Amino acid sequence: MTTTQQEWNIKERGETCQGCSKHFDDEEPFYSRLDFGAEGYTRRDYCAVCWTDSARRAALSTWKSVYKMPPPPEPEPLQKETAESLLRKLMEGEDPAKLNTIYILAVMLERKRILAEQDVQIREDGAKVRVYEHRKTGETFIITDPGLKLTELTSVQAEVVAMLGGGANGAATGEPPPDQPPPASPER
Numbered sequence: 361m362t363t364t365q366q367e368w369n370i371k372e373r374g375e376t377c378q379g380c381s382k383h384f385d386d387e388e389p390f391y392s393r394l395d396f397g398a399e400g401y402t403r404r405d406y407c408a409v410c411w412t413d414s415a416r417r418a419a420l421s422t423w424k425s426v427y428k429m430p431p432p433p434e435p436e437p438l439q440k441e442t443a444e445s446l447l448r449k450l451m452e453g454e455d456p457a458k459l460n461t462i463y464i465l466a467v468m469l470e471r472k473r474i475l476a477e478q479d480v481q482i483r484e485d486g487a488k489v490r491v492y493e494h495r496k497t498g499e500t501f502i503i504t505d506p507g508l509k510l511t512e513l514t515s516v517q518a519e520v521v522a523m524l525g526g527g528a529n530g531a532a533t534g535e536p537p538p539d540q541p542p543p544a545s546p547e548r
């Protein structure tokens with residue numbers, strides 16, 4: 361476990377209750393808790409029966425959602441980088457320099473109604489953590505809010521647009537992205 365893994369994380373929705381091991385039904389309401397400890401983030405999901413006072417005690421964050429049967433996998437257009445694919449790639453990359461970019465991408469995806477903000481928490485170490493849920497897959501995206509200033513926001517947004525393939529006109533503005541070059545296209 362590196363420290364960067366504690367800054368952001370994707371946690372999959374459980375398919376079964378942590379208490380009674382029952383598989384969730386389609387459209388069944390269920391409850392989740394998020395914890396932050398020495399081993400990083402852990403997420404646990406519970407059915408309504410098992411969601412007792414002791415099940416939710418001392419959680420970093422708790423929320424309720426509705427279980428949706430996963431849709432059959434869609435053929436993925438691998439060539440096209442989207443805000444979502446870029447966010448997932450960066451979150452796997454563990455590059456601390458991408459903290460701001462990751463945050464902006466999460467905000468973009470919330471505006472596009474792909475992610476829904478579930479909670480905002482201040483961790484014991486003072487970090488502000490935003491908990492998003494993917495509306496389709498039920499995954500939890502744990503994003504540290506870097507507290508960007510307005511001036512920083514503009515340059516990070518420009519970097520994100522460049523990583524997503526630039527503006528509609530395609531022509532580079534002459535300014536290279538301030539950080540890394542855009543990621544190479546996926547290898548086959």
Ligand SMILES: [Zn+2]
Nearest residue numbers: 377380407410
């Ligand atoms: Zn249960």
